[in-house]
Amino acid sequence: MLFTEVRGLPVVSPAEAGPLGTVTSLTVDIASRAVSHVRLRGSRLRRETVLPWDAVHAVGPGAVRVRSTAAPDTLPPRHDLLGRRVLTEAGAEHGTVLDVAFDPEAGRLLAVFTTRGEVSADRLLGLGDHALVVRAG
Amino acid sequence: MSELMTARSLTTRPVVTLGGDAVAHVKDTVCDAAASRITGFTLTGRGLLSGPMKEGLPWSAVHALGHDAVMIRDRRGLVAAAAMMVHQQTLRARMLGARMVTETGTEIGTVLDVVVAGGTGGWVVGFRVAASRGFLPGPTRHRRRVYVPRGDKLLVAGRAFVLPGDAVRHVADDLPGFTSLVGGVPGYWKGSLP
Known part of the structure; x- marks a missing residue:
């Protein structure tokens, strides 16, 4: 799957009825060469929230399903890979x-x-x- | 073959760690007393208004000198600039404007810039020289700029560089020409310029 395909997908959680927001970017951890966090935004005016990759249940088709919505203890540095x-x-x-x-x-x-x-x-x-x-x- | 670059073009080149963070910009290049190798760089901060940094970058901390960035292993490689400069001076202070003469006393010209090899060696391979009229007759208005290979017999005497007469038999007009010129001349830098 591609980062640009994931960007803009709605994030849904089993606990809540509506979507939490849409994916704005994926944060990667270069040392482990893996996606570490998902950044999402509720609406254009809301702040970005961060979810650890462990909380993600499945990616696609059409949505990112998450298990929990607990924010991680430490926020990763905001280094977007796309366009870098x-x-x-x-x-x-x-x-x-x-x-x-x-x-x-x-x-x-x-x-x-x-x-x-x-x-x-x-x-x-x-x-x-x-x-x-x-x-x- | 590692790329040749002039030392003045290194100024403002970013200093980037292997982790991808830019820590500074190059302010000036520091060479050893014999003008054979780069020994380090002085640095400027990254912001628009930031001045010179108190830290310098010794060559031992450089991972590679590249076309678009000076790569270093990590930030801890930076040392106090004053300690790095004890026996050395920056290019601007010492080399630029120095006279270049042959052993027999023929004037070659004045040094405008220093040509260094990129990569991991940090060798000085030549000089960009404003040729004196006796060495290369040029247009009347300005002196010709040529690239002179350093050779391995350069003597530094104060503010004068003394080269053997046969070292300046071949000079180049531009950097690509100079690259092929030093590529064909046997010298101590052969190892770093395969």
Whole structure:
């Protein structure tokens, strides 16, 4: 599944009747190469809320179903992967991130699609405020 | 082959950790006394109004010098700039404007910039020189700018660089030409320029 497919999906919880909101972005943990949090927003004027990936029961089709709506203890840094600049380990730019493929069951990242080609997930080194750093390959 | 770049073009290049965070911008390059290697960088803060940083980046903390960023392992590699500069001076202070002459005393010109190899070596491979009229006759209005390979026999005497006469037999007009020139000249940097 792709990050851009998940963005905008309604988030539904078994405890509540209506949807909690729509997904604004997925936060990734580069060290474990997996999706760590889901960010969602109730409406355009409401604040963003964060749910840990463990709370997600299933992604798709048409909605993200969550088990619980408990917020995580520690908020992850807000580094959106989509649109981020990509730098190789050698310090050369490698385009920007267009999309990310991930496994919706486990949340594992599979590949990052950049404006200059595909980067497999095992080449990711770090994600910070400036860039996504990838191993030269 | 690692890319060649001029040291002045390094100014304002971001310093980025392998974790992807930008910690500073390069302010100036610091070379060793023999002008053979980069020993570090002085830094400016990232904001619009932030001035020079008290911390410097020693070359040992650099992961790779790249076309778009200076990659470092992590923030802890930064050291106090004063400690880094004990025996060294920045490029701007010491090298730019230095006279370059041959062993026989022929004037070559004045140093405008230093050409360094990117990657992990940090070698100085040459200089951009405003050629003196005796060395390269040019248009009357301004002196020709040429790239001179450093060679391995450069002597630094105060504010003058002394090169053997045969080292300046071949010079290049631009950086791509210089890249192929030093690629074909045997020298100590061979290891870092495969």
